[in-house]
Amino acid sequence: MVAEGWQYQPSPPTIQCFLEKALIRITKLDRKELCLVGAGRTDTGVHAQGQVAHFTTPFAYHCLDSFHSAINGLLPPDIRVREISAACPEFHARTSTKSKIYHYKIYNEAVMDPFHTNYAYHSAHKLNPHAMQEAANHFVGVHDFTSFANAVHNDRVRSPIKKISRFDVTKMDAIIQLEVEGTGFLYRQVRNMVALLIQVGREGLPPEIVPGIIAAKDRKELAKVALSAPPHGLYLMSVNYDKEILKPPVGSPPVSFGRTHQISRCKLLFY
Known part of the structure; x- marks a missing residue:
């Protein structure tokens, strides 16, 4: 399905x-x-x-x-x-959201592991995670991310000014994981930032290209050097709120984490 x-x-x-x-x-x-x-x-x-x-x-x-x-x-x-x-x-x-955390997973080996096919982007070209981290550091802070947003066909107008508190690149065996946390993200912003980092990781672009594309405030500038990364490598990992607003009202039932079923006596014999 x-x-x-x-x-x-x-x-x-x-x-x-x-x-x-x-x-x-x-x-x-x-x-x-x-x-x-x-x-x-x-x-x-x-x-x-x-x-x-x-x-x-x-x-x-x-x-x-x-x-x-x-x-x-x-x-x-x-x-x-x-x-x-x-x-x-x-x-x-x-509207109560304080920040969101996204992961993007890249499988960075010559042959794609079929168990990761639908859950990670495959890059057969060896990537340089150190260069990717250097480029990712330029995203941290408060910026106008117009250059990294695709057009949205609806009536809702969103501010292009967003704050990114961290952008970490971590190599875990064959997987390179990108983790970004911010106050909010524009339409396809994360996938567009990842696409640029992949080009930097291939060493086709220098890490210093990021500030210039941010400053341009023009999606066409990014399109000249990178296409949007595919969706299947992206994960919304968590949505974060202030602890106070998450407190349930007095007298509320306990939080449910799913019912655990236990069998006290086994009536079936297994061979």
């Missing part, structure tokens, strides 16, 4: 639609009453290990474990809710 990213789009199916259908079936509410909101949209092919969403319900739940099991029982096997918690009225999955 292949689902599109986080957005409401009945066909082709999206992760948001699958989750909404499960919630509608459990709560008997319609989607306008649920008001399901995700922390951010993800493109088709991008993985989300730490996506956060919230919805509203008029019901008071005394135990979230059964609710948790019901949701996962209705979702396809490659979509899972890992945690459910009550939230304070001020919490909003998108």
